[in-house]
Amino acid sequence: MKVLIIDDESSVRRALQRAFTSRGHQASVAIDAIEGESLWLVEKPEMVILDVLMPKMTGPQLLEKLKDFIKNYPVKVILISAYSGEFDTKQSLSKGANLFIEKPFENIFSVVDKAEELII
Amino acid sequence: MEIVKPSKKIINYLDKLTGLSDVEQIYKFIYQELSSFKKIRNISLCFSTSVNNNLIYYKEKSRVCAKQLDRLWSSDTNMRLDNLEDSKFLANCLKRPVGQLLSFPLVVNQLNEKVSSSVPAVIYIEHIASKTEQDELIKELISYIQPVQFALERAFLQAFMHSASIEWQNTFDGLKDPICIIDKNYNSLRSNKSFSKSAEKSQCYKVFAGLNGPCRGCPVGEVLETGKYQMSVIKKGSDTFEVHSYPIKINNDEAVTTIVSHYINITKKQDLLGKMLQSEKLAVIGHLAGNIAHELNNPLTGIKSLTEVLSAEVEGGSQIHQDLNEVHKAALRCQNIIKSLMLFSSENPSANKKVLSINEQVKISLTLLKSAMRSLNVKVNLTEETANVLVVPELFIQVLFNLVQNACQATPESGNIEITTLVEGNTVVFKVKDSGCGIAKEIMSEIFNPFFTTKQKNQGTGLGLSMSQGVVESFGGKIIVNSTEGVGSEFIIRLPKALGEA
Numbered sequence: 030m031k032v033l034i035i036d037d038e039s040s041v042r043r044a045l046q047r048a049f050t051s052r053g054h055q056a057s058v059a060i061d062a063i064e065g066e067s068l069w070l071v072e073k074p075e076m077v078i079l080d081v082l083m084p085k086m087t088g089p090q091l092l093e094k095l096k097d098f099i100k101n102y103p104v105k106v107i108l109i110s111a112y113s114g115e116f117d118t119k120q121s122l123s124k125g126a127n128l129f130i131e132k133p134f135e136n137i138f139s140v141v142d143k144a145e146e147l148i149i
Numbered sequence: 150m151e152i153v154k155p156s157k158k159i160i161n162y163l164d165k166l167t168g169l170s171d172v173e174q175i176y177k178f179i180y181q182e183l184s185s186f187k188k189i190r191n192i193s194l195c196f197s198t199s200v201n202n203n204l205i206y207y208k209e210k211s212r213v214c215a216k217q218l219d220r221l222w223s224s225d226t227n228m229r230l231d232n233l234e235d236s237k238f239l240a241n242c243l244k245r246p247v248g249q250l251l252s253f254p255l256v257v258n259q260l261n262e263k264v265s266s267s268v269p270a271v272i273y274i275e276h277i278a279s280k281t282e283q284d285e286l287i288k289e290l291i292s293y294i295q296p297v298q299f300a301l302e303r304a305f306l307q308a309f310m311h312s313a314s315i316e317w318q319n320t321f322d323g324l325k326d327p328i329c330i331i332d333k334n335y336n337s338l339r340s341n342k343s344f345s346k347s348a349e350k351s352q353c354y355k356v357f358a359g360l361n362g363p364c365r366g367c368p369v370g371e372v373l374e375t376g377k378y379q380m381s382v383i384k385k386g387s388d389t390f391e392v393h394s395y396p397i398k399i400n401n402d403e404a405v406t407t408i409v410s411h412y413i414n415i416t417k418k419q420d421l422l423g424k425m426l427q428s429e430k431l432a433v434i435g436h437l438a439g440n441i442a443h444e445l446n447n448p449l450t451g452i453k454s455l456t457e458v459l460s461a462e463v464e465g466g467s468q469i470h471q472d473l474n475e476v477h478k479a480a481l482r483c484q485n486i487i488k489s490l491m492l493f494s495s496e497n498p499s500a501n502k503k504v505l506s507i508n509e510q511v512k513i514s515l516t517l518l519k520s521a522m523r524s525l526n527v528k529v530n531l532t533e534e535t536a537n538v539l540v541v542p543e544l545f546i547q548v549l550f551n552l553v554q555n556a557c558q559a560t561p562e563s564g565n566i567e568i569t570t571l572v573e574g575n576t577v578v579f580k581v582k583d584s585g586c587g588i589a590k591e592i593m594s595e596i597f598n599p600f601f602t603t604k605q606k607n608q609g610t611g612l613g614l615s616m617s618q619g620v621v622e623s624f625g626g627k628i629i630v631n632s633t634e635g636v637g638s639e640f641i642i643r644l645p646k647a648l649g650e651a
Contacts, residue, residue, distance in 0.1 A: 040451020047458040111446035132446050133484055137454035138461070 030148050032056040033072060035065035035088070036080035036109070041132075045078055048137045049144075062086035069095065073102060076144050079126070081110035092125045099125060105147045107140070159292055166300050170307045172196055175300050176206040177213055179272070183293060188278040188286060190248075193239065195222050195271045196301065198308065205242050218242060224268050226254050230283065239273050249276050251287065255298045257305060270301050327412040329353045333373055333405060335363060344412070353410065358385045368394045369408055376405050388416045428612060435493075442491045449487065453480040489513045492543050493550060502624070505545070506651040507536045507570050507577050507644075514549035515568075521557040522566065530569045536577045539647040540624045548617040552581050552628075552640045555613065558604075559585030559638065575646045582639040588632040596630070 032054055034045045042058045049056040057072060059065035061083050069077065079088040088108055092099070099106070106125060111132040122129070127147055134140055155163075162182055169175045176194045183192055193207040195218070203218040220241070223234055229252040240247045255270040272294055278286045321328065327344035331337055335352040337345075345356045354360045354367070363369065368379035372394045380393045390412045397407040456477040463469045492513065508531040515522070515529070538545070556566050565584040570577070588596060595601045599615040618628050626644035 038447040038451055040448055040455060044451055044454030044458055047455070051458065051461065111450065112443055133450040133453050133480075137457045 030054050030076050030144070031072065031074040032076045032078065032144070033059065033065065033068055033074040034078045035059045035062060035069075035083075035091070036078070037061055037083045038080070041080070041109075044137055045140065048141050052138075052141050052145075054141075062088065062091040066091060066095065070098065073104070075104055075148060077104060077106045078140070078144070079106055079108050081108055082112055089124045096125060105144070107144060107147070109134075109140075155292070162293060163296055166296055169300055170303050172204075172301065172304045172308075173206060173213065173215065175297065175304060179293070179297060180208060180213075183274070183290070186286070186289070188282060189274060189276050191275040193243070193273045193275075195273070197221070197269045198305065207243055209243075216242065222268065222271050223252070223254075226256060226268055228253055228287070230287075235273065239275075247275060249278070250274070251276060251283075251290070253290070253294045255294075255301060257298055257301045269305075270298075272297065326414075327357070329357070329410045329412075331369070331408050331410065333408070335369065338407065357412075358383075364392075366392075368392055369410065372396050372408055373405055382415070388414055389419050391415050424612075438490050438493075442487045445483070445487050449480060449483050453477060453484070456480065485513075485516050489516045489546070492546050493517060502539045502541050504537050504539050504647045504649045504651050505542055507538050507579060508532070509651070510538075510540075510542065510545055511549060511568065511570060511579065514546050514553060517550055518553055518557065521554060524562045525557060525560055526563065526565045528565070528567045530567070530571075532569075532571045534572045536570055536572050537647040537649070537651045538577050538624070538626075538644045540644070541620075544620045545624070548620050548642070549579070551613040551617050552642070556581050556583035556585065556638070556640070559583055559587075561585070572646065577644045577646050579642040579644075580639060582637065584637040587634040587636050587638055588630070589634050593630075593632070597628075 032049050034042055034049075034056055035058075036042050036045070037060060039060075042060070046056045046058055057068055057074070059068050063085060065079070079091065081088040086094075088110075092106065105127045107128045107130060108126040109130050109132055128143060130140060130143065166175070166178065169178055172194075179194070180192050183189055191208065193205055195203070195205045197203045203221055204215050205218055206213065206215050208214070220238070222238055223229075223232070225232075229235060231250055232252055235252045236247045236250050239250065251274040253272040253274070254268040255272065257269045274290065276283075276286065322342040324341055325343060327341065329337055329340040329344045331353045335354060337350055337353045337356055340353075340356070347356075349356055354363050358364050364383040364385070366381045366383045368381040371379040371381075373396075376396055376398065378393070378395050380391060383390050383392055393411040393413070395409045395411075396405040397409060398405055456473050460470060460473045460477070463473070511529075511531065553566075553568065560566060560583045565582075567580070567582040569580040569582075571580075572578070592601075592603070597614050597618045599612060601615070614628075621628050621642055621644070624644055626642060629641045629643065630638060631641075632638035
């Protein structure tokens, strides 16, 4: 699958990209929601891993902005965040995300597993 | 009107009379002066200072006596000759017969409104002058007797001022705050008992604080310079005082001659303020710690995750694989510390209690105290039985942390700390025993009081034990302490065993 990873932490971006690539997927990265938006519109990935708290624009804010675009093609969104308390699962799902995973991940490959499950 | 030119004798008399301000002295003086008159046999003076204080001064066997009277003399303000009432009165007072009598009432102005009599003083003169000699005698006496009125007024004022002065001094001494009146060289002119119990007259800084120069922070210097009220704070031993110094000037535009200093002990207030600030600081640090914990999670995720990716790509068992394993374990330790920190610094502990394993809670708390325990011998004995408790995790971890931290702080390097959990029937027990300085018997009953601490000012608020006890009691448990000074202490938490799974 084609994956787009949007996170402002470079080590997290690289880890996710390497994990997805090692499992045979195609993964692009964006350093923030603004770059993420452009890449999303151009590449139309099937899976987007989106960080919640980012400067300038948050993950949920981006989802809101691309609400209609997302509705009009098959795409799944996984929200990831280090701030578990302030952003609960129910909220994330109502904003157009399909899954919410807390950082630090139990295991990076479990994220890939969950993404694969969603696409099937 | 006949103008009588005052004779030299009268002038001398008046001169001397002016110098007297004591009633007894005045009586002695007029007795001395008037008894030299021909035909005068005796002179008595009745004087009233207040409603219940009526005196008579008289001479008996050439000795001056004074006596309290329970009867009052005549209230007639006119001079009288051979008045029967007067004779009876005087005879009664002197316990002897009275012959010819001249009565001279004196209307003395009294400041004391308590004197009801319109005749506060009377001079009685016993004489043997004949009817013809009387007029001459009276004429002469008048110039000597009338001025006594003023002398008595002065005497009364003096007595009044004296008692007023005593009243003032008593009020002054009765004030709880130390007050000292000094001159511009810091010499104590007057002070109350709260300032100094002894009557030692020296510089204020010497008497109050035992110093050889002005106290540090003394406002007097500024008062002298600016001529205005100044306030500042000084320390006397372990107490802190606010010193309010007021200038006194003879004339408004001249230099300050005297200063009144009022000392207010603010030690307790400052102490409390300090503790509140400390508590505030800790709250801020707690908040900061929470933020930092969150911030750390991001890069930590990256480290852990990349290690996992690399681990999957290298040969299992290879050196690189082992190295990556170590990096991963270190990252996990970081994760634990961050979790503990976040739990500990939680600003909004869940109101909900959860069934938790006490051993897990202990482990989390100990994670935060690793550096404190480094130089000590710590033995941890966690029970193998299921020991669950129903508690609010964030709060309970703080309690465990607090007790273990206290133990670490009380114990010297290489000392021993023993942490135990066990189950006794339906009770879960947590014990922390240290080989530290112990708790003195005298303060045992105070250690759970809010703000009570044996630590230095910036090292603790004294709220730890008080809060811990409150928290434990809210979970239906209690904290018990056993201690021997010089040997060590043991703090025990007993909680009801919780049913259900952790």
